Amino acid sequence: MTQSWHDLLFVHYAVEPAAIRAIVPEALAVDLYRGTAWISVVPFWIANLRPPGLPPLPVISRFPELNVRTYVTYRTEEGVEKPGVYFFSLDAGNLSAVWGARLFYRLPYWHADMKVEGTDEIRYRSKRIHGPKAKHGMPEWRGSYAPTAAVKTATPGSLAEFLSERYCLYAWNRRRLYRAEIHHLPWPLQSAAADIAADTMVQPLGLDLPPQPDVLSFSRSLKVLIWPPERLL
Numbered sequence: 001m002t003q004s005w006h007d008l009l010f011v012h013y014a015v016e017p018a019a020i021r022a023i024v025p026e027a028l029a030v031d032l033y034r035g036t037a038w039i040s041v042v043p044f045w046i047a048n049l050r051p052p053g054l055p056p057l058p059v060i061s062r063f064p065e066l067n068v069r070t071y072v073t074y075r076t077e078e079g080v081e082k083p084g085v086y087f088f089s090l091d092a093g094n095l096s097a098v099w100g101a102r103l104f105y106r107l108p109y110w111h112a113d114m115k116v117e118g119t120d121e122i123r124y125r126s127k128r129i130h131g132p133k134a135k136h137g138m139p140e141w142r143g144s145y146a147p148t149a150a151v152k153t154a155t156p157g158s159l160a161e162f163l164s165e166r167y168c169l170y171a172w173n174r175r176r177l178y179r180a181e182i183h184h185l186p187w188p189l190q191s192a193a194a195d196i197a198a199d200t201m202v203q204p205l206g207l208d209l210p211p212q213p214d215v216l217s218f219s220r221s222l223k224v225l226i227w228p229p230e231r232l233l
Helices: 017-021 095-105 159-164
Strands: 002-015 037-050 063-075 081-092 109-117 122-128 140-147 168-173 176-183 190-199 215-226
Touching: 002 017, 002 122, 002 159, 002 190, 017 037, 037 140, 037 159, 063 109, 063 122, 081 095, 095 109, 140 215, 159 215
Parallel strands: 081 109, 081 168
Antiparallel strands: 002 037, 002 215, 037 063, 063 081, 109 122, 122 140, 140 190, 168 176, 176 215, 190 215
16 A cells, blocks of 8 residues: 655653553564653644555545654564564544555554644644544644654664664454554654653553653655565464
8 A cells, every 4th residue: 555644743752661562462572762752742734645446535545644653673584573563553533544544454443633834833632533532531732743854764774764664564353463564765764852741542541651851853755565464473
């Protein structure tokens, strides 16, 4: 499937490995950067979503999405550690896209009331309509953000590379593990500033985020290819 991702804000938080280990399936190893685990909240919007050989679908080709993710590895049959992203939740502003992703990719998508405005500065809001709740209602994210520096790609071995250059996703569904391969060019990243008015996206996991993120980065757009998932376990 082809799609393009736009106006992404990567909100990264350093967390204790034990906190992530407790909420990630045992089949996956929590990937650490210099002994630290990471959880990220990522608001953005999707466009030009289409299956191979078909034009973008009018109903579900463009919509906002917000995901909560961490970083994992899986040991292949050849003994190779394959790093990827593990999603705790993916909120989307299009109900058809939610059910399509749940059916075909086994991912924990939830429908949300979402709105994205602005070009230089992005104003973003999302509040879940159905699905796991936060402490005081449905999980939500509200804020504004913008890039603050020139575009660059991540330096090999850096934290930025660890957090961004992941070329597969893992999904755990009904005690089964799936992996979908992802292809794209290296991320065009920029340092970012954000005013986050509300963020309760990780509360359904039993976690509380620190007052401020450890790392913020922005990417204007990226074209992505996603393969169908394969069952691993």
